[in-house]
Amino acid sequence: MNTMEINKLVAGVCGSLLAFLLISMLAHSIYDTHSDEVAYSIEVEETGGEEAVEEEVDIAAVMAEADAASGEKVFRKCAACHKLDGSDGVGPHLNGVVNREIASVGGFNYSGALTSLEGNWDAEQLYGFLEDPKGYAPGTAMAFAGLKKSSDRADVIAYLESNP
Structure with missing residues (x-):
């Protein structure tokens, strides 16, 4: 294996890693996974802070x-x-x-x-x-x-x- 083939192999690996890095950065710019903002919320009726009462069993x-x-x-x-x-x-x-x-x-x-x-x-x-x-x-x-x-x-x- 000569030097030119080794250079092609290293360039191919580095190019692949660069492509994966760019795809990852693009995906993170489209999809925000670190936000505290809720995208979809479900309305829940408030109970007024009442404690759950356990049933008395006879x-x-x-x-x-x-x-x-x-x-x-x-x-x-x-x-x-x-x-x-x-x-x-x-x-x-x-x-x-x-x-x-x-x-x-x-x-x-x-x-x-x-x-x-x-x-x-x-x-x-x-x-x-x-x-x-x-x-x-x-x-x-x-x-x-x-x-x-x-x-x-x-x-x-x-x-x-x-x-x-």
């Missing part, structure tokens, strides 16, 4: 309609970590958990978030915990996101009640 009424058979199906999500045979897995066993004292399974190493809670796992406590474990007990080691449907939470509690 847990007794929800529990009255609970179905343990459906709860068994929903419990499969829990079965990855919890067992109902009296042995602990990743999480403590859940035999007799309804009305049992919180964080009371002997030999299981609970997180500080659960040991700091007082009381028993009654239907209301379980309902709140199953909805959002990390929101109910911030700092809990339980990685489960929670059960979003109210009927699913009630069904699981009914299923757990049927497994003393």
Whole structure:
């Protein structure tokens, strides 16, 4: 390869880079991507700064309609970590958990978030915990996101009640 061919090769690469630079500058002059100006806005009705009010759930009424058979199906999500045979897995066993004292399974190493809670796992406590474990007990080691449907939470509690 002689010097003339090397010069042609270098000129071709530099010319290509120059073409890409010019195209980029042209595109940026046409399309402004760094502006704070909104090109298209959607009108949204003002709420007047009111806080979103959470719905009060009548847990007794929800529990009255609970179905343990459906709860068994929903419990499969829990079965990855919890067992109902009296042995602990990743999480403590859940035999007799309804009305049992919180964080009371002997030999299981609970997180500080659960040991700091007082009381028993009654239907209301379980309902709140199953909805959002990390929101109910911030700092809990339980990685489960929670059960979003109210009927699913009630069904699981009914299923757990049927497994003393």
